[in-house]
Amino acid sequence: MVESITSKPLTRKDFISDQDVRWCPGCGDYSILAQVQKTFPELGIPKEKIVFISGIGCSSRFPYYMKTFGFHTIHGRAPTIASGVKLANPDLSVWVITGDGDSLSIGGNHFIHLMRRNFDINVIMFNNEIYGLTKGQYSPTSELGKVTKSTPFGSLDRPFNPPLLALGAASTFVARSIDKMTHHLQDMLKRTHQHKGTSFLEIYQNCNIFNDGAFKNLTDKEVKDDNLLILENGKPMIFGSKKNKGIHLDGFKPEVVKLNGKFSVNDLVVHEESDRNLGGILSNFTHSEKFPTPIGVLYCEEKPTYEDLLYDQIKSAKKRLGEGDLEALLHSGDTWIIK
Amino acid sequence: MMKNQKIKNKEIINVESVVIRFAGDSGDGIQLAGSRFTSATAIVGNDLGTYPDYPAEIRAPAGTLAGVSAYQIQFSSKDIYTPGDMVDVLVVMNPAALKVHLSDLKPGGTIIANKSNFKSRNLKMAGWESDPLEDDSLSNYKVYDIEISRLVSSALEDMNLPSKTVERTKNMFALGLMFWIYTRPLEPTIKWLKVKFKSRPELVEGNIRALKAGYNFGDITEIFPVSYQVGPAPLKKGTYRNITGNYAIGLGLLAASQKSGLPLFFGGYPITPASDILHQLSHYRNFGVKTFQAEDEIASIGSVIGAAFAGNLAVTASSGPGIALKGEALGLAIMTELPMVIINVQRVGPSTGMPTKTEQADLFQALWGRNSESPMPVIAPISPGDCFYATYEACRIALKYMTPVFILSDALLANGSEPWLIPEIKQLSPIDVKFAVDPGEDSVFHPYERDKETLARKWALPGTAGVEHRIGGLEKENITGNVNYNPDNHQLMVNLRAQKVESIAREFPAMDIYGDTTGDLLVLGWGSTFGAIRAAVEKIRDEGMYVSHAQLRWVNPFPSDLGEILVKFQKILIPELNTGQLIKLIRSEFLIDAVGVNISTGKPFTKSQIIEKIQSIM
Ligand SMILES: Cc1ncc(C[n+]2csc(CCOP(=O)(O)OP(=O)(O)O)c2C)c(N)n1
Ligand code: SF4
Ligand SMILES: [Mg+2]
Numbered sequence: 001m002v003e004s005i006t007s008k009p010l011t012r013k014d015f016i017s018d019q020d021v022r023w024c025p026g027c028g029d030y031s032i033l034a035q036v037q038k039t040f041p042e043l044g045i046p047k048e049k050i051v052f053i054s055g056i057g058c059s060s061r062f063p064y065y066m067k068t069f070g071f072h073t074i075h076g077r078a079p080t081i082a083s084g085v086k087l088a089n090p091d092l093s094v095w096v097i098t099g100d101g102d103s104l105s106i107g108g109n110h111f112i113h114l115m116r117r118n119f120d121i122n123v124i125m126f127n128n129e130i131y132g133l134t135k136g137q138y139s140p141t142s143e144l145g146k147v148t149k150s151t152p153f154g155s156l157d158r159p160f161n162p163p164l165l166a167l168g169a170a171s172t173f174v175a176r177s178i179d180k181m182t183h184h185l186q187d188m189l190k191r192t193h194q195h196k197g198t199s200f201l202e203i204y205q206n207c208n209i210f211n212d213g214a215f216k217n218l219t220d221k222e223v224k225d226d227n228l229l230i231l232e233n234g235k236p237m238i239f240g241s242k243k244n245k246g247i248h249l250d251g252f253k254p255e256v257v258k259l260n261g262k263f264s265v266n267d268l269v270v271h272e273e274s275d276r277n278l279g280g281i282l283s284n285f286t287h288s289e290k291f292p293t294p295i296g297v298l299y300c301e302e303k304p305t306y307e308d309l310l311y312d313q314i315k316s317a318k319k320r321l322g323e324g325d326l327e328a329l330l331h332s333g334d335t336w337i338i339k
Numbered sequence: 340m341m342k343n344q345k346i347k348n349k350e351i352i353n354v355e356s357v358v359i360r361f362a363g364d365s366g367d368g369i370q371l372a373g374s375r376f377t378s379a380t381a382i383v384g385n386d387l388g389t390y391p392d393y394p395a396e397i398r399a400p401a402g403t404l405a406g407v408s409a410y411q412i413q414f415s416s417k418d419i420y421t422p423g424d425m426v427d428v429l430v431v432m433n434p435a436a437l438k439v440h441l442s443d444l445k446p447g448g449t450i451i452a453n454k455s456n457f458k459s460r461n462l463k464m465a466g467w468e469s470d471p472l473e474d475d476s477l478s479n480y481k482v483y484d485i486e487i488s489r490l491v492s493s494a495l496e497d498m499n500l501p502s503k504t505v506e507r508t509k510n511m512f513a514l515g516l517m518f519w520i521y522t523r524p525l526e527p528t529i530k531w532l533k534v535k536f537k538s539r540p541e542l543v544e545g546n547i548r549a550l551k552a553g554y555n556f557g558d559i560t561e562i563f564p565v566s567y568q569v570g571p572a573p574l575k576k577g578t579y580r581n582i583t584g585n586y587a588i589g590l591g592l593l594a595a596s597q598k599s600g601l602p603l604f605f606g607g608y609p610i611t612p613a614s615d616i617l618h619q620l621s622h623y624r625n626f627g628v629k630t631f632q633a634e635d636e637i638a639s640i641g642s643v644i645g646a647a648f649a650g651n652l653a654v655t656a657s658s659g660p661g662i663a664l665k666g667e668a669l670g671l672a673i674m675t676e677l678p679m680v681i682i683n684v685q686r687v688g689p690s691t692g693m694p695t696k697t698e699q700a701d702l703f704q705a706l707w708g709r710n711s712e713s714p715m716p717v718i719a720p721i722s723p724g725d726c727f728y729a730t731y732e733a734c735r736i737a738l739k740y741m742t743p744v745f746i747l748s749d750a751l752l753a754n755g756s757e758p759w760l761i762p763e764i765k766q767l768s769p770i771d772v773k774f775a776v777d778p779g780e781d782s783v784f785h786p787y788e789r790d791k792e793t794l795a796r797k798w799a800l801p802g803t804a805g806v807e808h809r810i811g812g813l814e815k816e817n818i819t820g821n822v823n824y825n826p827d828n829h830q831l832m833v834n835l836r837a838q839k840v841e842s843i844a845r846e847f848p849a850m851d852i853y854g855d856t857t858g859d860l861l862v863l864g865w866g867s868t869f870g871a872i873r874a875a876v877e878k879i880r881d882e883g884m885y886v887s888h889a890q891l892r893w894v895n896p897f898p899s900d901l902g903e904i905l906v907k908f909q910k911i912l913i914p915e916l917n918t919g920q921l922i923k924l925i926r927s928e929f930l931i932d933a934v935g936v937n938i939s940t941g942k943p944f945t946k947s948q949i950i951e952k953i954q955s956i957m
Contacts, residue, residue: 084645
């Protein structure tokens with residue numbers, strides 16, 4: 001989160017660059033771009049303080065379309081470049097845009113280390129469960145047995161569970177939204193911005209060319225309400241088209257219960273964002289047959305950021321040792337004079 | 340305790356140069372003894388060169404050949420360039436050290452051995468069939484076998500220290516003895532011990548006692564009839580310190596940060612022999628230095644690219660394997676034309692190779708170890724002290740031309756040391772940095788607009804209103820910086836990137852030629868081979884041969900006068916610690932039939948290896 005001080009209020013137009021957007025017609029990326037451009041004026045960050053940094057993939061084209069500072073880097077490495085930017089100038093609002101392949105395959109190592117260091121950086125992962133740019137190979141979030149160009153007999157490796165991975169990597173903010181849920185997505189973008197520390201927002205994004213309908217069960221009107229658990233802090237976990245289902249905890253064991261007399265709202269888990277264990281339980285609903293897919297803020301807790309700790313070290317070293325004196329350093333240790 | 344009687348009037352003999360090598364187990368404190376001897380030697384005003392030779396393993400089993408650590412120093416009353424070839428005095432703490440280093444001892448040279456460690460188990464471990472101190476296998480040398488372990492334990496007897504602690508002071512005994520033999524002062528080492536073990540007075544006392552016991556042993560026993568004196572060398576006036584190449588790089592970075600007014604950002608990942616740069620810089624928090632130990636070399640160069648984008652003086656250091664990992668990101672640095680410095684402290688490869696040993700085989704990697712046309716300036720420091728200036732220069736060029744710059748150091752420079760005239764910061768060339776500013780309401784900012792002279796694009800920092808722009812690895816349209824696939828534009832950009840690097844040559848001073856500017860033979864080297872080549876050419880010239888020497892510091896681009904210089908000599912000899920890399924460049928660039936002298940042993944050149952080659956082709 002970066003402090004908000006703007007002179008004249010910005011509008012959506014201020015964030016639209018002069019570059020033609022080149023995604024396939026119907027791609028979920030358009031909606032995400034639109035929600036970002038819509039939300040950013042409300043964040044109140046001066047435009048010149050915003051930096052979008054991406055890797056490689058369809059999703060990673062994103063920075064070209066934002067009229068802010070932008071850096072389209074190399075495959076998987078956006079977190080590393082973003083870390084350097086933030087350390088050089090902690091005053092900037094830094095946003096990493098990445099795909100499921102970019103962040104979890106080639107960039108998996110950087111992803112986990114970014115999480116644990118807790119820079120104040122926002123990571124937006126466009127998860128379409130496929131490699132889009134390279135034309136349709138399976139990705140580390142594709143379901144087991146996925147038939148793609150590179151896996152005609154079905155993929156053999158089980159997918160990552162991104163929120164659980166982030167939690168395991170000591171992330172301090174884990175959230176999820178969906179390209180088509182525009183208002184929810186806008187809210188999540190704001191929450192992502194507000195959190196001071198590394199914020200991880202996974203967005204389910206439809207690739208209508210290579211993996212169309214991957215999230216149909218979460219976006220189709222007829223079924224979505226029974227498959228989605230929309231999390232709200234401090235509210236009981238209710239879901240279902242008739243709002244008649246909920247999550248009950250039997251010890252640490254979650255179960256879906258019907259609100260039909262035996263269980264009432266009072267028996268349901270109340271969402272507590274700062275509860276890491278609960279975050280883990282919710283993350284585990286991902287890909288499960290029994291449970292609805294949670295969206296919203298799964299976990300959020302403030303911890304000191306890396307850059308604050310580093311700048312504190314610098315400040316206290318200067319206080320303790322005095323401002324560095326190069327002349328004195330050059331002459332330190334054993335010296336001798338030749339006359 | 341030793342008898343306290345002094346045998347007076349021992350003879351003192353003046354000598355010009357001496358090469359000493361301390362060798363022992365890695366736990367014997369060899370590096371420490373060597374570096375203390377170096378400090379004392381610097382203080383008496385000798386010129387000197389040092390070379391530590393670390394064992395491959397951190398703690399190989401005691402007494403094994405793999406665990407031998409060594410430290411060599413040459414010191415002289417004249418100007419010298421190297422740690423020396425063959426050794427005059429070999430100090431060995433165990434049989435393994437003798438086994439490993441005996442072949443480098445001059446015929447008739449001196450061996451000082453810690454006899455207490457020449458026990459059957461140690462002898463067997465080192466592969467001696469019988470005790471060389473007892474049989475006649477060392478009859479060609481002067482051998483002094485001394486019960487160092489026993490002598491230190493009696494010197495420290497009444498202190499009640501654990502026997503392990505006592506045993507660990509034997510390096511101080513050997514050091515004290517060498518101080519006596521070469522008439523060096525004890526005081527600086529005593530002072531140093533008091534600081535080093537500030538919180539452990541018993542160690543201060545124990546080490547000082549051992550040091551003095553060694554010194555007195557030389558003084559009072561009759562086995563050493565003479566001691567030697569090496570007078571001060573005719574060095575330039577000024578204040579000196581001893582400096583290693585790695586340390587000089589750290590200081591050079593700090594100096595560039597101060598002169599440019601840019602905060603220093605260092606992203607690194609530990610690797611021998613580059614890690615010391617990360618260690619050193621991590622202490623400079625009060626200089627505002629930001630060091631970042633990343634998760635791997637890719638992340639470290641990534642962080643450096645990010646820090647450069649956001650306006651810091653951004654630097655990374657690694658060695659061959661790590662540089663290989665950085666390759667893709669270096670392409671991004673070239674494409675985005677951001678200023679940064681990449682240091683490769685070369686070691687032996689391929690793959691993990693011999694990490695503690697030296698080599699110059701990454702020249703091609705620096706020039707071409709990236710996909711496609713990706714030119715980058717490369718500077719190779721020629722001595723430990725020059726690492727400071729080469730680093731400073733690399734930073735200045737990177738910032739002025741908006742380009743990544745490679746520094747090719749190596750294990751020899753990194754850990755080797757020499758006396759170094761401490762520079763005046765005021766006298767270093769200025770580093771002016773200009774950032775892009777808001778072009779105003781009605782104009783658009785163009786990130787790839789170039790300076791007419793340097794072709795440098797503008798450095799536009801995030802945080803500056805009006806210069807918001809997008810960059811990345813896709814080909815850029817010149818001037819606007821927009822993504823562009825136009826064939827003519829790509830041709831133009833390939834040319835511009837090459838031209839920009841080529842044009843840096845205008846910054847170089849005329850090449851320095853040692854000897855005549857025309858003649859029978861020019862020995863052309865690059866980087867760390869400077870010392871060995873200069874020593875060899877000096878010697879050959881003393882014998883009356885028309886041989887000259889020039890050393891390349893910038894290897895990309897070549898100095899613009901190089902071609903004219905080369906054609907003025909009948910023959911060109913190029914010594915390299917690789918199988919012939921610079922020579923291929925020289926041959927293809929200048930169509931000259933140069934001759935190489937190449938070794939790949941993990942060791943630096945000796946003077947005589949180069950002399951022999953010169954003699955064979957003259
Ligand atoms: C080093 C490297 N390896 C491979 C590629 C090819 N490549 C580009 S994008 C991509 C996968 C992108 O998938 P994802 O991150 O999910 O992004 P999407 O296109 O789906 O948005 C691959 C393999 C590359 N650009 N660089
Ligand atoms: S390939 Fe898929 S992800 Fe890429 S732009 Fe097209 S629809 Fe979008
Ligand atoms: Mg994808």
